[in-house]
């Protein structure tokens with residue numbers, strides 16, 4: 001009996017102590033809140049009174065502009081819509097963009113942009129960015145092109161941003177750019193980006209070719225290709241061999257000119273690159289052939305099935321897929337693989353992207 005009572009009593013004691021602690025903590029928080037509120041609000045209240053601002057206009061942003069002396073009565077309505085952010089450029093964005101005519105909710109969009117884009121936006125008059133601001137690859141300086149491309153096509157805004165960034169709204173082979181780093185394994189060579197005329201990789205290595213030839217490639221892709229070749233044989237019984245890989249500028253010129261002579265420029269452009277615009281000049285592209293097939297055919301559908309689902313394991317991608325001809329500018333080539341490295345190849349494969357889309361969405365900084 002006595003023991004039972006003792007346990008009961010100490011239990012009550014512990015319970016009381018816990019209760020006291022809880023009450024103590026709650027009081028501290030309530031006190032703290034009231035105290036803070038009174039210290040901040042008395043000053044803000046005074047400022048609000050001085051500026052004839054009614055209580056229902058109060059917001060954290062209003063408090064901020066009042067305390068930082070950047071309050072402007074013209075924007076009283078907008079302050080309510082602007083989400084307060086504790087970040088370095090908060091005041092600057094408000095004082096720069098409210099006078100340009102951006103609404104409070106549009107100011108919130110602006111905080112979503114990169115510093116580079118904010119800087120570009122600072123230098124131009126008001127534009128409506130509401131359809132684009134959420135995309136990471138949105139580039140303020142291309143807004144007119146986005147709007148035009150959206151009008152003329154049936155794409156959503158997200159695709160419009162990517163496609164315009166890739167230059168699909170521009171005619172091919174005009175306004176072209178020389179690539180910055182021809183030695184990069186992510187170098188993008190297409191109908192809008194060309195290699196320096198004299199460019200030749202300085203690490204050329206050789207693969208055994210289908211025609212008994214030595215096929216030159218960049219040294220860094222030799223091993224990955226041999227591994228791919230081995231896996232194709234072991235896993236799928238396919239004997240892939242390269243027919244051609246690195247091609248120099250003058251070789252490509254001869255090739256292209258011959259195609260033009262027989263098929264005309266328009267047709268030749270759909271399957272052959274102009275000199276300087278061929279990915280083969282990078283030494284990172286390889287054309288394949290299944291050695292078991294006759295001269296007229298490079299790969300069967302089954303060969304392609306294996307290749308398209310496995311090449312990424314060694315850093316290669318199908319460069320000109322069947323359903324992406326609008327983006328790549330080339331007809332389907334099931335035999336043309338391109339080395340981009342393991343990381344890029346995996347993302348490209350898993351997200352069904354082209355190299356153009358990958359670079360725009362994952363590499364280029366806006």
Ligand SMILES: [Zn+2]
Pocket residue numbers: 280285286287336
């Ligand atoms: Zn090719």
